[in-house]
Amino acid sequence: MAELLHNPEKIARAREELDRVISGDGGTLQEPDITTLPYFQAIVKETLRLHPPVPFLIPHKAESDVEIGGFRLPRHAQVLVNVWAMGRDPGVWSNPDSFMAERFLGGEIDFKGRDFELIPFGSGRRICPGMPFGL
Numbered sequence: 001m002a003e004l005l006h007n008p009e010k011i012a013r014a015r016e017e018l019d020r021v022i023s024g025d026g027g028t029l030q031e032p033d034i035t036t037l038p039y040f041q042a043i044v045k046e047t048l049r050l051h052p053p054v055p056f057l058i059p060h061k062a063e064s065d066v067e068i069g070g071f072r073l074p075r076h077a078q079v080l081v082n083v084w085a086m087g088r089d090p091g092v093w094s095n096p097d098s099f100m101a102e103r104f105l106g107g108e109i110d111f112k113g114r115d116f117e118l119i120p121f122g123s124g125r126r127i128c129p130g131m132p133f134g135l
């Protein structure tokens with residue numbers, strides 16, 4: 001909400017999209033309508049990119065010695081995944097500190113654990129099972 005309050009033109013755009021979708025339905029928003037709200041969905045993704053509620057995920061532990069991306073992890077090493085920093089990596093995102101929901105429009109990047117630049121719910125076997133409830 002704070003990011004949107006700093007960007008009134010983005011609130012106007014979201015409201016315009018919402019008005020267009022719910023006006024024909026007696027004024028109520030149904031869950032399936034969300035698929036027809038691309039800008040609203042982009043706002044959710046941009047919020048999770050800049051402000052992940054679980055910034056280091058839940059600590060993981062290496063089951064055995066392993067090498068990942070050139071880093072050697074000894075067995076039992078605790079691994080914290082800094083999704084806060086990943087969401088602000090200038091090598092991945094343009095203007096990383098700006099709230100620009102439009103960056104997700106027309107793109108394929110989602111937060112469901114397949115696109116590793118955006119994993120606010122984690123990924124793989126220990127991915128958050130509450131994701132559908134959280135959103």
Ligand code: HEM
Binds near residue numbers: 058123128130133
């Ligand atoms: C926006 C809301 C939420 C966010 C951002 C979130 C994020 C996360 C993250 C990052 C993890 C750890 C994943 C990992 O380390 O790989 C996690 C685990 C978990 N979350 Fe959520 N969560 C949310 C809502 C919920 C809700 C509503 C529930 C329950 C209804 C829930 C239940 C769990 C459980 C049980 C785990 C542990 C899974 C495991 O260790 O196998 N979460 N969540």
